[in-house]
Amino acid sequence: MDAALAQGALRIGMVAGFSGPVASVVQESAEGARLYFDAVNAQGGIKGQNIELVTQDDKYDPATAAAAAKSLASQGVLALMxxxxxxxxxxxxPVLKDNRLPLIAPATGAISLYEPIQPYVFHLRASYQREAERAVRHLAGIGVKRITIVQVNDPFGNDAGKGAIKGLDEMKLRAMSHLRFDRNRPDLAPTMQAIAKANIEAVVFIGPAYAVVEGVNALRAAGSTAHVATLSNNASADFVKALGENARGIIVTQLFPYERSTSNPLVREALALAKAAGRHELTPAQLEGFAAARLVVEAIKRAGKDLSREGLLKALDGARIDLGGLQVHYTEKDHTGLEFTDVSIVGPDGKFWR
Structure with a gap:
């Protein structure tokens, strides 16, 4: 019997940076997941057992993340998310492989996790490259031609940067420049001053929130009114708050339906549960967490009597799952998940508008 069952709960692990540069968006996604799990538990759980989200802080550090995943695996979690x-x-x-442990809906779109297929990873969101392509298509669609790419010089930045270049190629455009910065020491003021002098019309800004905030503020201080587009890793309330007056007009890619669109079944359900819990709105990260929790619950239900990691893996491979207007289909050779991408613009009220 799994440790999860022996303890009378279905334990799902979440290893993420609850402290450090991505803390705010991580916390929001965890809140969204708990919103759905709490609702399921309030109705008796699954087969009489509650779902428990067990979290560990990896401080956005790979070695810490691996150790935390190993720790949760030893505690009998059914899956990570x-x-x-x-x-x-x-x-x-390696921890997933050694423990035959599914990782469901990782909040990363790195192409290295899609190709070649990782048998224990089941994606929900679209890839970083697809996001960046969408940002470029939006800019080109509003008539922007003089575009610069500014990216963090790490695997995330390099991956998403390729998508931005692909998007430009598809629109028959070329980047005016493709600039990189150090994650730990961005020092973006000189770069932004140069962009302002070059009369760039738009910046595709790929990086962690603190660096994008620093860069946008420096760009505006240099007198530039260029459009700024960034990716969904920065779709959080804290990102907007940190930008202050400079948040207005920032374009942020989104990988789930508009979090205020009551015409979408997933959003309608999430908003109803949020209001019942005393919340009046959702952030994009909370909606992602909510959707991920729905996927986990549906997989557990489809595992039938075999509430084990192996049962979960079998239930996911070959599954067609409707998350409420979003269709997910996995096969043994394809764990891609959704291809949905959209853009939002930060409005004068500090909210993400579409």
């Missing part, structure tokens, strides 16, 4: 960051998630792969 919502890991964040390319390096931390990649570091967990």
């Amino acid at each position: 919502l890991s964040r960051g390319t390096g931390p998630t990649e570091s967990m792969l």
